[in-house]
Amino acid sequence: MPRVLVSDKLSPTAVQIFKDRGVDVDYLPDLGKDKEKLLAVIDQYDGLAIRSATKATEKLINAATKLKVIGRAGIGVDNVDIPAASRKGIIVMNTPFGNSITTAEHAIALMFALARQLPEANASTQAGKWEKNRFMGVEITGKVLGVIGCGNIGSIVATRGVGLKMRVIAFDPFLSEHRAEELGVEKVELDDLLKRADFITLHTPMTDKTKGIINAEAFAKMKNGVRIINCARGGLIVEADLVEALKSGKVGGAAVDVFETEPATENPLFGMENVVATPHLGASTSEAQENVALQVAEQMADYLIKGAVTNAINMPSITAEEAPRLKPFVKLAEVLGAFVGQVTEDPITEVEILFDGATATMNTRALISAALAGLIRPQVADVNMVSAPIMVKERGIIVSEVKRDKSGVFDGYIKLTVKTEKMSRSIAGTCFSDGKPRFIQIKNINLDAEVGQHMLYTTNADTPGMIGLLGTVCGRNGVNIANFHLGRDHPGGDAIALLYLDAPFPEAVIQELKDLNAIQSAKPLTFDVAPAA
Ligand SMILES: NC(=O)C1=CN([C@@H]2O[C@H](COP(=O)(O)OP(=O)(O)OC[C@H]3O[C@@H](n4cnc5c(N)ncnc54)[C@H](O)[C@@H]3O)[C@@H](O)[C@H]2O)C=CC1
Numbered sequence: 001m002p003r004v005l006v007s008d009k010l011s012p013t014a015v016q017i018f019k020d021r022g023v024d025v026d027y028l029p030d031l032g033k034d035k036e037k038l039l040a041v042i043d044q045y046d047g048l049a050i051r052s053a054t055k056a057t058e059k060l061i062n063a064a065t066k067l068k069v070i071g072r073a074g075i076g077v078d079n080v081d082i083p084a085a086s087r088k089g090i091i092v093m094n095t096p097f098g099n100s101i102t103t104a105e106h107a108i109a110l111m112f113a114l115a116r117q118l119p120e121a122n123a124s125t126q127a128g129k130w131e132k133n134r135f136m137g138v139e140i141t142g143k144v145l146g147v148i149g150c151g152n153i154g155s156i157v158a159t160r161g162v163g164l165k166m167r168v169i170a171f172d173p174f175l176s177e178h179r180a181e182e183l184g185v186e187k188v189e190l191d192d193l194l195k196r197a198d199f200i201t202l203h204t205p206m207t208d209k210t211k212g213i214i215n216a217e218a219f220a221k222m223k224n225g226v227r228i229i230n231c232a233r234g235g236l237i238v239e240a241d242l243v244e245a246l247k248s249g250k251v252g253g254a255a256v257d258v259f260e261t262e263p264a265t266e267n268p269l270f271g272m273e274n275v276v277a278t279p280h281l282g283a284s285t286s287e288a289q290e291n292v293a294l295q296v297a298e299q300m301a302d303y304l305i306k307g308a309v310t311n312a313i314n315m316p317s318i319t320a321e322e323a324p325r326l327k328p329f330v331k332l333a334e335v336l337g338a339f340v341g342q343v344t345e346d347p348i349t350e351v352e353i354l355f356d357g358a359t360a361t362m363n364t365r366a367l368i369s370a371a372l373a374g375l376i377r378p379q380v381a382d383v384n385m386v387s388a389p390i391m392v393k394e395r396g397i398i399v400s401e402v403k404r405d406k407s408g409v410f411d412g413y414i415k416l417t418v419k420t421e422k423m424s425r426s427i428a429g430t431c432f433s434d435g436k437p438r439f440i441q442i443k444n445i446n447l448d449a450e451v452g453q454h455m456l457y458t459t460n461a462d463t464p465g466m467i468g469l470l471g472t473v474c475g476r477n478g479v480n481i482a483n484f485h486l487g488r489d490h491p492g493g494d495a496i497a498l499l500y501l502d503a504p505f506p507e508a509v510i511q512e513l514k515d516l517n518a519i520q521s522a523k524p525l526t527f528d529v530a531p532a533a
């Protein structure tokens with residue numbers, strides 16, 4: 001039974017779903033804050049469910065020897081070292097919509113809090129001061145709201161802004177004119193937004209590009225008295241620069257839910273006039289927390305139990321419905337990759353994956369990942385579908401995909417072609433209704449070969465007596481042949497043989513084979529498939 005650790009506070013719904021779905025779960029909501037304790041136990045778990053308090057660092061990930069999936073009950077995954085997880089083949093998934101309305105509402109709430117100085121007015125009134133003249137606010141209606149990052153949350157904030165009769169302008173390099181029009185916002189460049197906005201609200205993820213996007217230089221371009229709201233990530237604003245801009249009066253008010261360092265128990269912004277602070281509460285409503293807990297538990301259980309992949313950051317999605325149909329083809333793609341990966345000794349520069357017929361209608365991104373995993377496994381033993389694409393990219397291998405309608409007798413097949421500086425090599429395969437992968441073409445020679453755990457691949461000139469020669473060498477060396485598959489391009493031309501063996505072919509016997517003049521090459525192969533019955 002897979003075992004999951006929940007190391008941040010999550011609704012009890014998550015725990016119940018894990019249990020109902022047959023996943024063993026430990027709910028230790030304070031463990032995420034204790035790095036050392038978490039590090040000590042992480043190797044016991046197949047899954048880790050977190051919010052923002054747990055930091056899934058490279059160190060933690062490297063210690064997580066069994067871990068297969070990290071599920072973020074929320075949106076931002078900046079607390080997870082994604083490259084480290086990918087390299088270890090760990091899927092990272094989030095719940096991209098579950099808390100977006102709630103977070104957008106928090107941004108709007110903070111905008112009102114700033115406009116009318118609600119926190120200070122509340123504190124003063126409850127202190128018995130009745131400072132009616134101190135708290136002069138600004139009206140929201142007609143003001144320019146600048147939205148930086150107009151994705152899920154930003155676009156909800158934008159439409160709420162439009163509803164409040166604000167003029168909404170948005171900066172987002174990925175926002176289309178059409179979508180902007182649909183939202184009722186004006187798409188602008190960042191400098192224009194900084195110049196025109198009365199209120200600026202941030203809704204981008206934290207990336208290398210967005211880190212510090214609001215700094216002294218950006219403040220200098222803003223209107224005097226601008227009000228800033230940050231419900232995205234602390235590091236988007238350079239806090240020291242914000243402090244200066246507040247002191248100088250450039251910024252009339254700042255409402256921050258997120259901080260450069262969290263938990264923020266002390267911060268230069270604390271105690272400043274016109275600063276409203278909340279402790280990363282953007283997603284904290286009962287509705288949002290139910291949504292994200294339910295979603296993360298469903299997604300993680302689906303993956304651990306059925307192999308379905310939803311909302312993964314580092315792996316193509318595979319729905320629970322398609323997972324059973326896709327599974328044999330994932331195996332096929334992997335063994336095709338494994339074949340070329342094992343027989344190709346020179347560095348591979350290009351890979352082309354052709355999907356013919358029914359396979360072209362499948363989830364080809366997942367199949368490509370599987371083929372790449374098979375391809376690279378002879379060099380990197382623990383690679384999987386998550387880590388393979390980055391490893392292939394790191395090696396500068398160009399990957400391309402071709403899809404086409406059914407072109408031959410098979411309902412569908414996959415053909416993998418690799419190129420090195422010196423040569424090109426291809427192999428095609430399909431799955432029959434028994435769900436087992438078959439090689440159907442090697443070097444453009446047709447054959448029909450079941451895939452065995454241990455095989456021997458030989459190439460030779462098509463001459464009489466080859467089967468006898470191979471059989472004799474195998475017999476002399478105690479190698480039992482379970483099956484024998486042959487193919488040739490034309491009589492007397494190039495021929496290949498694939499021997500399906502009960503045990504690995506002894507390396508020491510390879511030379512004996514090569515010494516037979518008729519054998520051009522001989523390569524023992526292993527595949528990750530069930531042993532011969
Ligand atoms: N305070 C809180 O509790 C919460 C904070 N968040 C934060 O909000 C962020 C945004 O969430 P969503 O809207 O769901 O994400 P999203 O991915 O739907 O939208 C982000 C948008 O930012 C845009 N973007 C990326 N780089 C940009 C750049 N350099 N300049 C301008 N725009 C850029 C993207 O094109 C995208 O449209 C999350 O990444 C997370 O960090 C999310 C939920 C709760």
Ligand SMILES: O=C(O)C(=O)COP(=O)(O)O
Pocket residue numbers: 051052053073074075076077099280281282283284
């Ligand atoms: O979903 C997000 O990105 C958030 O920032 C919410 O964080 P939390 O789950 O409340 O720690």
